[in-house]
Amino acid sequence: MPTVAVDKADLWERLGQEFTTDEFDKLCFDYGLELDEDTTEEVEENIKKGLPAERPQLKIEIPANRYDLLCIEGIARALLVFLQKQDAPKYKLVYPKGGESDLLTVKIDPSTAAIRPLFACAILRNIKFTEKSYASFIDLQDKLHQNICRRRQLVAIGTHDLDTLTPPFRYEAKAPSTIKFAPLGKTQEYTAEELMTLYEGEKHLAKYLHIIRDSPVYPIIYDSKDQVLSMPPIINSDHSKITLNTRNVFIDVTATDQTKLDIVVNMVATMFSEYCEEPFTIEPVKIILPNGQSRITPDISARQMTAHASYVNSCTGLSLSSTEVATLLKRMSLEASVNPDNSDEITVSIPPTRPDIFHECDIMEDAAIAYGFNNLPDKFPATSTVGQPLAISKLSDVVRLEWARAGEVSLTPSACP
Numbered sequence: 001m002p003t004v005a006v007d008k009a010d011l012w013e014r015l016g017q018e019f020t021t022d023e024f025d026k027l028c029f030d031y032g033l034e035l036d037e038d039t040t041e042e043v044e045e046n047i048k049k050g051l052p053a054e055r056p057q058l059k060i061e062i063p064a065n066r067y068d069l070l071c072i073e074g075i076a077r078a079l080l081v082f083l084q085k086q087d088a089p090k091y092k093l094v095y096p097k098g099g100e101s102d103l104l105t106v107k108i109d110p111s112t113a114a115i116r117p118l119f120a121c122a123i124l125r126n127i128k129f130t131e132k133s134y135a136s137f138i139d140l141q142d143k144l145h146q147n148i149c150r151r152r153q154l155v156a157i158g159t160h161d162l163d164t165l166t167p168p169f170r171y172e173a174k175a176p177s178t179i180k181f182a183p184l185g186k187t188q189e190y191t192a193e194e195l196m197t198l199y200e201g202e203k204h205l206a207k208y209l210h211i212i213r214d215s216p217v218y219p220i221i222y223d224s225k226d227q228v229l230s231m232p233p234i235i236n237s238d239h240s241k242i243t244l245n246t247r248n249v250f251i252d253v254t255a256t257d258q259t260k261l262d263i264v265v266n267m268v269a270t271m272f273s274e275y276c277e278e279p280f281t282i283e284p285v286k287i288i289l290p291n292g293q294s295r296i297t298p299d300i301s302a303r304q305m306t307a308h309a310s311y312v313n314s315c316t317g318l319s320l321s322s323t324e325v326a327t328l329l330k331r332m333s334l335e336a337s338v339n340p341d342n343s344d345e346i347t348v349s350i351p352p353t354r355p356d357i358f359h360e361c362d363i364m365e366d367a368a369i370a371y372g373f374n375n376l377p378d379k380f381p382a383t384s385t386v387g388q389p390l391a392i393s394k395l396s397d398v399v400r401l402e403w404a405r406a407g408e409v410s411l412t413p414s415a416c417p
Contacts, residue, residue: 064147088351157252184237209234310344315368
């Protein structure tokens with residue numbers, strides 16, 4: 001489970017009230033989180049000793065599938081809805097005045113199929129960063145890179161100051177010797193080959209070099225003036241770096257997995273759309289695919305699922321009406337309404353921030369969390385069952401055990417009969 005450190009005072013301000021450590025620990029448990037540490041006492045001790053001390057932090061363990069809780073913005077948003085202090089935000093795409101024809105475009109070259117073929121992006125317009133929100137923006141990208149992105153192997157995120165660039169953009173794959181630009185934090189230009197050598201000694205970036213190093217072509221993103229935006233998944237260009245003064249943010253996401261690509265671009269865009277001049281709005285981008293077809297990203301449309309009050313009750317031991325179940329789901333940021341033609345059916349709208357919900361059992365779990373696990377009836381099940389592994393699982397266990405017992409097997413010619 002990933003751990004997210006948030007500024008304690010900032011979180012209290014966002015939640016509109018202060019909590020004791022025990023109170024917040026209980027709130028976390030009720031929501032399905034875990035308070036790992038409150039550093040207030042440690043900070044106070046350092047202050048007494050005259051040592052430099054940071055502001056008190058809360059370190060919160062997050063379920064591995066709740067990518068929307070990997071930043072203070074997402075945590076505060078979810079807890080405010082859970083505490084019924086506000087409704088879940090409604091994210092929406094806002095097109096330029098000219099409509100789809102005025103959308104920024106990115107053309108994908110067929111050459112990218114050889115290295116990193118998938119691409120998505122989004123724009124956050126008229127954003128206002130503070131030092132804290134800027135740091136949170138960078139930290140969320142790092143958390144996603146280490147989690148769902150699998151250390152950038154499956155997905156990589158780049159963020160740019162759009163006002164320093166000239167659209168339209170193009171995404172290509174080129175021989176490393178032909179790629180040259182000044183990377184983030186540098187003023188000198190290097191070829192991609194030189195960058196691979198340069199970053200061997202940098203701990204932060206060296207661990208990502210193997211992803212593309214041995215490929216004959218490297219992915220690269222250009223604007224219309226051949227200014228480099230990024231060489232994913234390694235480094236962005238210094239030219240388009242975001243700062244506290246950045247007003248329009250262009251988010252690029254490259255990947256080898258379509259599902260994870262869609263999740264990541266949605267997470268970054270929705271989490272920080274609250275800082276836009278019109279909160280929770282995102283400007284889409286048109287992607288021109290190699291086959292000539294186009295795709296609008298990001299897709300933040302809600303998914304519709306059906307749940308049943310009878311199923312929720314059978315799993316939890318409760319006797320809730322469909323209306324009561326719908327009210328519980330609303331506390332978990334899920335819009336729900338009872339089907340007027342079937343009083344047992346509940347139509348649930350899954351927002352783009354909840355890709356962890358796949359089946360009706362996930363909806364049932366959210367209803368149980370909102371009701372309170374400690375409030376569920378404590379009773380033995382009516383029937384007793386004994387679980388057993390599938391036949392293929394039993395066979396796999398036997399093979400795995402014998403393989404482990406065999407020890408090292410030599411494959412040299414002298415070992416062969």
